[in-house]
Amino acid sequence: MVRTLVGLLARHGRVKVIVETEPDERPQQDRLALLVTAAAEADRPMDLPPHESAIRVLALAEPRHVPLTVWRELIRAGDGPDLTEESLAEVARRSPDVLTFDGESVAFIDERAADRLRRGYEPDVARHIHGRLVTWLLSAAEAWSHPAGWSASGSVGRYAAHGLPMHAVQAGRFDAVQRDGRVVAQLDQVAFLDAANCHYREAVLAMDANTSSGDAANLWLSGVDSLSQGEWASWLHLMSTARGDRSLAEGIERSGITLPWRPRWSRWRPPGGVRAEYLQPGSVRKLWAVPWPGRTAVASQGAWDTRFHVWDVESGDLLAGPWTGGVPEPSQAEPRWPAGAETDATQPWVQLTTYGNTEPELLTDSVRVGDTIVQAGMGGLFAIEPADPAQFAGIRPGHGEPFLADFGTALETTPASWGTAAPETLADVFGSEAVRRVPESALPEGLHDEEARRVLTEIGLPTFTGAEMSLLAADEQDWAELTLDVLWSDADEDLIPESAGDGPYFRLGTWMGGVIALDGEEGAVYRSPADEYDDHDPLIASSLGGFLAMLQGYVLLRCLLTMASSLGEREELREQIEVELDWIDEEGAESSAWTSALYDTD
Template identity: 35%
Template sequence: MASVGIPAEGVPGRVGAWWRAGGRGGSAAYVVAPVGVDAGAVMQRVHEDVPGSVLVDATGLTAEQVMQQALAALGVDLSADERDDWRFALGSWPEERLLLVVNAHRAGPTRRSHEAERLVTSTLPRLARGELGVVVHVVPELLPAHVYPRAVFRLSAAAVEHPPAVKESVAVRALTLAEPRFAPVPVWARLVTALTGEAASEDELAEFARERPEILRLGPLGVSFVDEGLAETLRQEVESAELSSVHEQLAGWLMRSASDFRHPEGWAEGGAVGLYAATGLAMHAVQAGTFDEVLRDGRVIANLPQTALMDAARSISFIISGNTAAADAIHLWGWGVTPRHQAEWASWLHLMALSRDDLEFASAVATSGVTLPWQVKWAHWRPPGGYHVRYLRAGRFAALAEVRWQGRPAIAGLQQRTVDGAQQPFVSIWDVETGERVAHPWEHDEIPAEHRADLTWPASPGSGSVAPSRVQELFASSSPRRNKRAFMLPCEPLAVGEVVVFAGDLGLIVIKPADGVNISDFGASQQPLSWDYADAGPCSPIDSPAPSHEDLIALFGEDALYPIEVEDLPDRLTHAATRELLLDFGLPYMMEGAMGLFPFGSWGIGILDELPSWPGGIEPVPESGPFFQIGKWMGGKLVIDGPTGHVLRVPAEPGQDRLAGLPSAHSLVDFLTMVALYVIGLRTRSILPPASSEREQITYWVLRALVEVDETGGDQPAWSYVLHND
C-alpha cells in the first residue's frame, strides 16, 4: 500500500529505507504534499541522509533547465560533443545515485505553467535510468497514474494557517493572480484594479509590502511571496469568472503599455515590467481566452521567449495548431534550434513567417522594436514543420559555389533529386539578388553550349580562365559539408557580397546579417536534453491553393505526365469526368511508396488493361466494373471502375482484409491529389534526420490531409501501412 499520512519528520526515514533496499536505479519515487505545504525541509533532510545524492529545486525552472542542473550536479559531461551521451553516463556508474527534485509542481516561469506536468510525466521518467534513481516532490494532482504504491510517500502536514486579515486582504489576493512569481508594483496595482474595479496606489502597495515582511518580499523585480504556498492556497479560492476577467484586463494593459518597455533586445531587457510582460503575458492571455489573438500579433510575439510560446500553447492543448508562431517554436525546438537571445529568436520568427508567406506577421516582427541581428533575403527551403509541395521545389543541396550569371552575382548549387527511386545529381544556378533559378538543371558534366557565355567566375582564378569549362570545376574547391547533426543546413556557408548563403537537404536560404554580426553558426542545432515538447501541426504557405492533382507536375515534372491517347481510352470506361481527365491531364509515370502508375503500360500490364469483373475469392465491393488497371500498389492492382470512376486497390490474394478493396478515392482527380499528398509526405520524410520526431508526425499529417480530400479513400489501409512501415 502507498504510505498514507506520514508526519513530516517520518518521511526522510521512510524514503531512506526505500533507497537503501537497493535496486532503485532507473526508478522513481514520489513525496506527495498537499497544496500549500512546504516539503523543502523534508527533501533537504533526505539529501543529507543519502551520501552522494543531488538536490535540485525546480521552482521557476523549465524541465530542460532542471535536467541540465541535475546532470551537471551529477558530474555528467554536458559539453557539445558529449551531452548526447548522458544516458550512457548514467548507466556506467559503479553504484547507484539518487536525484531529489523539490517543488516539481512549481516548475516553469509562471504559476499556471505546463512545465510542471512535463517535468513530472515526461522529463524525470526519462532521467530515471541506468544507476540513477529519482525522488520527486509533487502535489497530489501531479502524481502520475499507476505508480508503484510503495514508491509513494504522502505527508500528513497541513498548510500553514495565516491570519484572516492576510487571507482576506484584497492586495494579497490580487498578488496571487500574478503569473510570474514576482510582480512589479505597477503590475500589482493593475491586478488590484482588475480585481476590485478601483484604482490602487502604487506607493501604498509598496508600503503594504514593507510592513508585512513575514509574508511579502519587496525586491528589485517587484513583490513576491515569502511562502509560495500561500499564493497557491489563495489562488484556489478565486472564482473562475473573476479570474478570467482579471487576466483579460492585465493582458490588455500589458499590450497597451508595450511602448514603455520597448527595447532592442526585447521586453525582458526593458525593466521590471518588461520582464514581467515577456515572462507572463502569454499565460495571462491563455487564461483570458485571448491567446490566439496575441499569437497573431508579431509586434508582441517578437518579444516573447520561445519557451513562453510553447508553454502557453501546450497549457491549452496537447496538439498545437500549425501555421502559428507557437507551432514554429515547437518545430524549431524539435530541430534543436533554441536561440539564447531574444533578438535572434525574433529573427527566426521573421524567417518562419516569410517561409509561409505571412508577410503581415513578418513585417510586424521587423517593426516590433527588437533589433534583428539578421533577416532572410529570400528562402527556397522546407522549414521545420513544413508540409507542402512548394517546400520541395528547390531540392537538396550538397555544395555551393559563387559564380556570375550574365555578370550578376549568382550561386551554383550541386544538388540531388530522386528519379525512378534513385538519386541523380544535377547543377542549378540561382540569382543572388532575386532568388530566381536562372538556369535549368544540368545533369551532365558539360556546361550547355548556349550558356557558356553566361557563366563566369566572380574573379579570374590563377589559371587566367574567366569561366569554368566543365561542371565539376564549379565545386572543385568547395569545402566539405559540416556535421549534419550540428547544423540543419550543413553546406559550408558562402559569403556573397553583403549576404551569406546557407544550404542543405532542406533547401537554400540567403541571409543578410546586420553590420558586425557573425552568422556563421546560423542553423546550429543542439537537441534539447528533455527531447520533444509537444506535437504541432504542419505549416504551409498561407492563402495557397488547396491540394490539387496538378501538384504532380511540380513533383514529377511535365515530362513525366502522359495524357492517354484517344485510341487507347477504352469505350467501356464510361465515366465522363474520368475520361476527360485522362485525355487532358493524363497520369504520371511514377514508382514511389510501393505504388506504381503506368500511363503507357509497364510491369507486365498494358494501357488501361481491362479487368472484366472483381476477382473471385476476394472480398467483394459495391462497384460493378468493368475495371481498368492504371498501376500497382502494395502488390495489388490499382484500377478505375468504368461506370463510377472510383479508384480501387484489388488485393493480390484472399485474406488481405486490412489492405482490402475499400475505394482509394471516389474520383480519379481526388486519387491523383491524394497521390501528390502521399509523395510530398514521403519525400519530406526522406530529408529529415533519422531520429527526428517529425518523421513520425508526418505520417499523421499525410493521413489527415488524405481524409480531407476523400474521407472514405483516406481510410484505405494501404496508405497508412506504407507510411507507418516505409
C-alpha cells in the same frame, strides 16, 4: 542505457534528472508507501495582514517575482486603491510571513498561499483583471523598449516578456497578441510556448501552424533554442517570411529589437509546412558559388534527390535545374519527375530512420557571397543579410530535438479542396508537363465507367516514378485490355476482392511489383499482387478520381517526410498521411499498400 546516463548525470554532473517513461507494466512489488494528504486547513481562509486586497490580487501575477510597478498596476486593474510604490514596499516589509521582498520585486513565500488566493476569484473577475493588465503592458511597452528586447531593459520589461503571454491567455486575448510581430519578437521563448499550449488546450484545438506560436513550437522541436532575444526574433522573422505572413514579419522588423540577421529570400520549407510550393528544391546538402552570365549565382545539390540547381543570390530566382550529373548550363532543366527515373525524393521510412539518419539536420551548409549568406538545410535554402557582415559568424546550429519533452508540433493540413482530384493540384505536385490527358477519341472501347472517362479526358493522369510506384503516360499508351485471369494470376483466391468485376481492366502502372489496374466496368482501382507472398489488400481506391485525390496528397507528404527537421515531425507527417487517405477513401485506404513503406522498420 538511460539508467546509466541518468546515474552519470546525477553523480558526476550533480544535476537533478527527470525521465519520462511509459507506465511500468511489471508486477508491483511490495514496498512501504507513505501517503501525504493535504493539510486540513489548506482551503481555510488565510489570515492576511493589512492591505489584504493588495496581497490578494498579487496572486494573479504570472511570473512569481513581481516588480512593485506591476503590483501597483495589478491593484488598479482590480479596482483597488492607487497606492504608491513606496507604500507597497512598506506593505511587503510588514508581511514577512506571507511575502518576500528584495527591494525591487515581491513574491509569495509559499506558492500554495497564492494558489488559495487565486481560487478565491470568480472567473469573470480574474479575466477582467488579466485583461486590464494586458492593456497596460501593451500600452506602456515603449517605456521598456531595448535593442536586446524587453527583458534587457530591467525588471518590469523582464516581467512583460515572461508574463504577458499567460496574462493574455487568462484574458482571452492570446490570439490577438500572437499575431502582433512587434510584441511576439519581445516574448521569452519558453513563456510564449507555455502560454500557447495552455491557450490551445483550453480551446480544445490543435496548435495553428500559420501563427507565431506554431512557428515557435516547430522551431523548438527542431532544436532552435537557448538563443539571444535578437537571434530568436530573426528565426521567427524567417519562419513568417517563408510562410508568406508579411504582416507578422513586418511587425517583427518594427519591434525595435536589433536583428542579427534578416531573410533576403526563401526557397525553404519551414518546419510544420505542408504545401506543394515547398517541394522545390527539396532537401539541400551542398552549396557553392558558381560563375554565371550577368548574375551572382550559387549552385546546390540535393540531399535525397541529388540533382543540381543554380540560384540567383540577389533574388532567389531559379536559373537552371534540376539537372542530373553536374551543374547545369543556363536554362537547362529536367522535369520534376523524369519519366521512368527514380529521383529518390520519396524515401521509405527505413531509409529516413536508419543508417545514421535518425536525427534530421535543420541546417546543412552555407556559402557567403559578398554580404549575403545563402543557407542550406533539410527544408531547402534561403538567403540572409547580417546586420554586421564583418562580425557575423553565421547562424548558430540547432541543438537537436528536446531530450525530455517538447511543446508539440504545429502541422499544416492540406486544403479541403485536396479531397478531390484537380488538374491544378496535380500540376503543383507533379509539374504541369507530367499531367497527361487522353483525347476522347483515344479512350478504350471497354472503358464504360463514366467518372473514369471524365477523369482521363478532363483531369488527366500524372506520369511519374516515385513512392515505390510508376505511372504510365496516359496519352501515349495503347490501353490494351487485361482479363480477369491475367490480372489476378498470382493472387490467392482469398485475396481477390468481391468487388472485382469481370473486366476488362486497363493498366495504369506498377506499384511494388504489382500492376495498378482500372476496372473498366466499375471504375475502381486495384493493385494486383506481385507474387504469392504479397498480401496487400488489392483495392486501393474506389474510383479513379479517388485514386488521384489520394495520390496527390500521398506524394506531397511522402516528399515532405524527407524534408522534416525532426523525428517528431516525421512521425506527425506519417500519421497525417494515414488520416488524409482515410478521409478521402476509407475503403481504399484499408489497403496496406499505402502504408507499407511507412512501417518497413516495424
